[in-house]
């Protein structure tokens with residue numbers, strides 16, 4: 001079989017992408033205080049949409065308690081749909097599919113921003129600077145699964161082509177998966193099967209709502225902390241996610257966050273995690289982390305290390321990154 005390049009099309013579920021370049025979700029702080037889309041936010045995405053395979057917009061909160069920052073984008077209420085429609089229409093006019101990342105910040109939310117005590121699997125704070133959260137009751141967990149479901153329905157009504165569930169970077173789903181933040185004694189804590197129960201219930205519920213749209217999961221594949229989620233556990237989780245209908249896994253780091261200081265300077269710093277996840281699933285896997293050059297991104301694909309490549313900060317710095325990468329790789333093939 002001929003080797004794939006960065007410029008080859010690929011399918012995520014039923015969605016056909018023109019190439020393997022992904023803009024990963026990155027919070028812009030350009031929404032209103034109420035979480036609504038602004039003209040500035042639409043402009044930010046539309047001017048980066050050209051020549052891209054898939055554009056994934058920033059983490060958007062599924063309920064008020066899960067809001068992280070003051071001008072974060074929201075998708076917690078139907079009143080937000082008209083603004084989101086303007087955004088999807090703007091990106092579609094450029095010919096690029098658009099996904100939305102949906103999130104609940106859990107224990108890293110603050111009462112100052114969200115107006116309520118943060119909630120989490122267990123009453124353990126993220127750090128000394130964070131508040132001690134309140135443990136969710138089983139009934140509340142069921143309510144949150146529904147909140148994710150309603151959110152997915154809003155994403156469909158807003159015209160998104162795909163939904164990405166945020167299961168990384170120490171937010172609520174990651175908090176359930178990690179033994180560092182989940183000390184529950186009921187069926188939502190303890191063994192891996194129980195720690196992954198809530199994330200899998202969310203996937204199930206969201207899948208029901210999105211139907212034929214593509215479903216991605218951003219997996220924090222390694223907490224990189226003693227006693228945290230290990231890569232071996234994540235490989236098991238990734239397989240269960242695919243069984244539940246996830247169409248692509250977007251592999252990032254866990255509790256340690258998306259940009260660990262000690263890994264900066266290395267292009268493709270989370271690609272080794274993506275390679276490991278790719279070895280156990282048969283859906284496309286996205287690799288990310290410090291990628292700056294088209295040559296490196298193409299090499300990741302040619303060598304089969306990941307199926308798609310996400311380029312974040314380099315794309316923020318240069319809105320033409322994808323167009324230039326397409327030209328560079330075309331030039332190197334001829």
Ligand SMILES: Cc1cc2nc3c(=O)[nH]c(=O)nc-3n(C[C@H](O)[C@H](O)[C@H](O)COP(=O)(O)O)c2cc1C
Pocket residue numbers: 024025026027028058059101166168169218252258259288289290291310311312313314
């Ligand atoms: C300003 C900024 C905001 C980010 N916001 C999010 C986010 O909303 N959701 C998410 O999963 N990752 C977020 N990330 C992480 C990026 O998606 C990406 O994984 C990370 O920056 C590493 O890729 P890069 O080195 O190409 O930037 C953010 C990163 C930056 C720089």
